[in-house]
Amino acid sequence: MTKKELKRESIIQASLKLFSSNGFHKTTIPDIAKVLGMSVGNLYNYFKSKDILAKEIIKYTSEILGQEIKKVNILDISSEEKIKKIVELYFKMAEEKPEMIEYFLRVYLSHREVFSDGCEGMLCVSGFVTEIMIFFDDGVERGELRDQDFFSAFGLFMGYLGGMVFLKGENILPKELHEYIDDISKNIYNALKV
Amino acid sequence: MTKKELKRESIIQASLKLFSSNGFHKTTIPDIAKVLGMSVGNLYNYFKSKDILAKEIIKYTSEILGQEIKKVNILDISSEEKIKKIVELYFKMAEEKPEMIEYFLRVYLSHREVFSDGCEGMLCVSGFVTEIMIFFDDGVERGELRDQDFFSAFGLFMGYLGGMVFLKGENILPKELHEYIDDISKNIYNALKV
Amino acid sequence: MTKKELKRESIIQASLKLFSSNGFHKTTIPDIAKVLGMSVGNLYNYFKSKDILAKEIIKYTSEILGQEIKKVNILDISSEEKIKKIVELYFKMAEEKPEMIEYFLRVYLSHREVFSDGCEGMLCVSGFVTEIMIFFDDGVERGELRDQDFFSAFGLFMGYLGGMVFLKGENILPKELHEYIDDISKNIYNALKV
Amino acid sequence: MTKKELKRESIIQASLKLFSSNGFHKTTIPDIAKVLGMSVGNLYNYFKSKDILAKEIIKYTSEILGQEIKKVNILDISSEEKIKKIVELYFKMAEEKPEMIEYFLRVYLSHREVFSDGCEGMLCVSGFVTEIMIFFDDGVERGELRDQDFFSAFGLFMGYLGGMVFLKGENILPKELHEYIDDISKNIYNALKV
DNA sequence: GATGAATGAGCTTTCATTCAT
DNA sequence: AATGAATGAAAGCTCATTCAT
Numbered sequence: 053m054t055k056k057e058l059k060r061e062s063i064i065q066a067s068l069k070l071f072s073s074n075g076f077h078k079t080t081i082p083d084i085a086k087v088l089g090m091s092v093g094n095l096y097n098y099f100k101s102k103d104i105l106a107k108e109i110i111k112y113t114s115e116i117l118g119q120e121i122k123k124v125n126i127l128d129i130s131s132e133e134k135i136k137k138i139v140e141l142y143f144k145m146a147e148e149k150p151e152m153i154e155y156f157l158r159v160y161l162s163h164r165e166v167f168s169d170g171c172e173g174m175l176c177v178s179g180f181v182t183e184i185m186i187f188f189d190d191g192v193e194r195g196e197l198r199d200q201d202f203f204s205a206f207g208l209f210m211g212y213l214g215g216m217v218f219l220k221g222e223n224i225l226p227k228e229l230h231e232y233i234d235d236i237s238k239n240i241y242n243a244l245k246v
Numbered sequence: 247m248t249k250k251e252l253k254r255e256s257i258i259q260a261s262l263k264l265f266s267s268n269g270f271h272k273t274t275i276p277d278i279a280k281v282l283g284m285s286v287g288n289l290y291n292y293f294k295s296k297d298i299l300a301k302e303i304i305k306y307t308s309e310i311l312g313q314e315i316k317k318v319n320i321l322d323i324s325s326e327e328k329i330k331k332i333v334e335l336y337f338k339m340a341e342e343k344p345e346m347i348e349y350f351l352r353v354y355l356s357h358r359e360v361f362s363d364g365c366e367g368m369l370c371v372s373g374f375v376t377e378i379m380i381f382f383d384d385g386v387e388r389g390e391l392r393d394q395d396f397f398s399a400f401g402l403f404m405g406y407l408g409g410m411v412f413l414k415g416e417n418i419l420p421k422e423l424h425e426y427i428d429d430i431s432k433n434i435y436n437a438l439k440v
Numbered sequence: 441m442t443k444k445e446l447k448r449e450s451i452i453q454a455s456l457k458l459f460s461s462n463g464f465h466k467t468t469i470p471d472i473a474k475v476l477g478m479s480v481g482n483l484y485n486y487f488k489s490k491d492i493l494a495k496e497i498i499k500y501t502s503e504i505l506g507q508e509i510k511k512v513n514i515l516d517i518s519s520e521e522k523i524k525k526i527v528e529l530y531f532k533m534a535e536e537k538p539e540m541i542e543y544f545l546r547v548y549l550s551h552r553e554v555f556s557d558g559c560e561g562m563l564c565v566s567g568f569v570t571e572i573m574i575f576f577d578d579g580v581e582r583g584e585l586r587d588q589d590f591f592s593a594f595g596l597f598m599g600y601l602g603g604m605v606f607l608k609g610e611n612i613l614p615k616e617l618h619e620y621i622d623d624i625s626k627n628i629y630n631a632l633k634v
Numbered sequence: 635m636t637k638k639e640l641k642r643e644s645i646i647q648a649s650l651k652l653f654s655s656n657g658f659h660k661t662t663i664p665d666i667a668k669v670l671g672m673s674v675g676n677l678y679n680y681f682k683s684k685d686i687l688a689k690e691i692i693k694y695t696s697e698i699l700g701q702e703i704k705k706v707n708i709l710d711i712s713s714e715e716k717i718k719k720i721v722e723l724y725f726k727m728a729e730e731k732p733e734m735i736e737y738f739l740r741v742y743l744s745h746r747e748v749f750s751d752g753c754e755g756m757l758c759v760s761g762f763v764t765e766i767m768i769f770f771d772d773g774v775e776r777g778e779l780r781d782q783d784f785f786s787a788f789g790l791f792m793g794y795l796g797g798m799v800f801l802k803g804e805n806i807l808p809k810e811l812h813e814y815i816d817d818i819s820k821n822i823y824n825a826l827k828v
Numbered sequence: 829g830a831t832g833a834a835t836g837a838g839c840t841t842t843c844a845t846t847c848a849t
Numbered sequence: 850a851a852t853g854a855a856t857g858a859a860a861g862c863t864c865a866t867t868c869a870t
Contacts, residue, residue: 077271201429211405223367276861287835466747481867482829553660631821673855
């Protein structure tokens with residue numbers, strides 16, 4: 053990685069954290085520059101606008117999440133076990149690096165005006181979606197999961213897990229996220245199995 | 247209803263639509279006033295701030311959604327049938343009055359800074375949450391649903407349905423929402439049944 | 441006094457208190473109406489504008505203060521004793537009805553734009569100024585006070601006493617106002633005596 | 635002085651003039667920016683709010699006034715002569731740079747809500763007050779001034795001189811300020827001497 | 829006289845973005 | 850690459866005043 057690429061990534065990571073915790077509109081470009089100890093002018097040398105930065109972040113995040121799921125996909129285990137592993141890693145991430153999941157929920161989900169131009173469809177989250185698709189198709193092919201419209205299954209995964217993280221963020225879950233892993237994995241498996 | 251109460255509600259409805267379709271921050275108070283044909287100053291006679299308006303809207307919406315679910319709850323039908331009816335009404339609402347569901351997803355879910363003061367926990371969405379809780383407890387009591395942590399079940403409902411509406415909003419669902427009713431009802435029932 | 445005149449005076453007194461304690465610009469017409477339990481519209485039946493109200497208040501206040509000083513002026517005592525009595529009543533007023541003195545300091549003194557039209561010169565405070573002038577001329581005539589420019593003497597009285605009340609309002613006087621009566625009367629007398 | 639410090643001071647001076655002549659609330663930030671030929675946004679880079687600007691101005695003004703009085707304090711002359719010199723410089727300032735004295739009278743004195751947070755007591759005018767205190771203590775120590783409560787003496791100075799400038803500002807003084815120097819110095823000396 | 833909903837100009841403040849250095 | 854002062858449009862909100870009832 054070149055020096056420039058490293059700095060680019062450090063900007064993405066700092067912005068990701070700020071956008072997630074303080075909200076997209078409440079985070080200003082000077083805020084980001086300050087955290088990084090660089091000037092606003094220079095930050096614009098790396099990302100031409102705040103919106104472009106937001107889009108690069110969602111791609112980056114989706115890619116990382118996708119790669120984690122890929123590691124599960126290539127394991128030689130049953131779909132039931134894969135589901136549990138995916139739930140585990142999602143919640144682990146939400147607990148250890150909450151900014152990524154929060155970014156999905158609090159920035160990507162709700163600022164259509166920002167992402168509509170350049171991230172149409174699921175263009176910017178394809179890294180993540182693709183791996184869920186692979187998981188699902190594999191399960192169907194191996195006769196472990198019921199053959200149904202992909203989006204019915206995808207909505208379940210994404211919505212359910214995202215919803216739990218949201219509830220956690222609102223401080224209304226009586227237990228820690230990881231204590232829900234068994235329940236939720238079971239529910240998802242029951243929903244999708246043949 | 248007095249004239250003032252009627253006007254109050256018309257403001258809520260107009261704001262609900264604008265916030266949902268254009269986003270909370272992209273919708274200005276003058277925008278709302280213009281749509282209603284009233285002055286900015288007068289709008290502030292009804293709601294003291296934009297944030298307070300946002301909170302009143304979520305209460306209003308949650309109440310209406312809760313009442314719809316209540317109608318299902320009091321029917322003398324099985325939990326499986328209730329699930330289908332709830333999914334039906336949720337998607338019907340998303341197709342006919344999309345602003346309500348969208349408000350949950352695009353405003354309430356992702357502007358913590360706005361709702362943190364006054365809507366802590368699920369204070370402002372209790373109308374909706376309570377009815378889901380009643381549905382779930384009934385089902386468990388009648389031996390039709392597996393007894394599990396309420397939030398595991400609630401997250402499934404809310405997250406799954408919300409997720410599908412989001413996907414629809416992103417124009418990536420190949421079919422209309424109502425065509426997913428059977429699949430999704432089945433998935434939820436399989437997940438929750440004993 | 442007619443009913444209307446009574447109401448007029450109650451408006452003046454309520455406004456006087458609010459303007460003095462909260463400042464002229466921080467006090468709104470609805471604030472005043474609320475305190476009085478009347479409507480804003482009706483308040484405008486008594487005073488055509490906020491500025492006019494402010495001017496009527498200064499006249500009213502000046503008149504009352506002037507009458508108090510007049511009571512001293514007609515006493516058959518020395519100028520030295522009169523000075524003490526005037527200081528006494530001024531500080532008594534500042535302690536018991538602080539709004540009047542505060543109004544001079546915090547409203548009249550510093551909102552030239554409000555009083556410039558209609559209160560030119562000392563037009564609206566003539567009630568007060570006139571009595572000070574009488575006191576001074578009497579003293580000179582009786583050979584007790586040095587003959588000097590009236591304004592040199594008036595500035596001393598008004599400025600000194602006002603200054604002390606200001607310092608009290610800022611909470612920086614170590615003692616109560618009335619404990620300064622002797623010192624200050626002596627200083628003024630020494631300054632003005634032949 | 636850096637370029638930035640120079641600009642900061644030019645903002646203070648321009649605001650001082652506008653606030654003094656037009657009043658604090660009647661002077662808008664765009665007014666100030668316009669006079670300086672700079673943008674509103676940039677002005678906020680120097681002072682975070684209008685209130686903070688107001689507080690910086692009073693500190694600045696008080697400092698300058700204090701330094702002038704200091705020059706008198708260090709002279710080897712009698713208290714009587716010092717009084718005359720202080721009155722002289724005060725009136726000279728009021729005639730040549732009226733905005734400073736006017737700021738005390740028309741902004742600082744009467745906008746408690748602005749200065750209450752950050753300028754408690756005489757925090758922001760200590761530059762000026764301190765020098766008056768030194769003058770007075772010196773005089774007492776040298777046996778030239780009567781030993782009395784400092785505030786009795788301070789109120790006389792501050793109130794009297796301020797009052798005269800106010801009367802001048804109201805256009806009711808028949809003579810120029812400097813023509814009162816002898817009368818007023820004599821009055822103050824008579825009031826304070828042993 | 830009395831009401832208070834309605835007006836709308838005007839305020840302070842913010843912030844993405846630019847550009848001379 | 851790097852700086853950060855500068856821009857200016859636009860936001861949320863206030864409030865003296867009016868007027869239909």
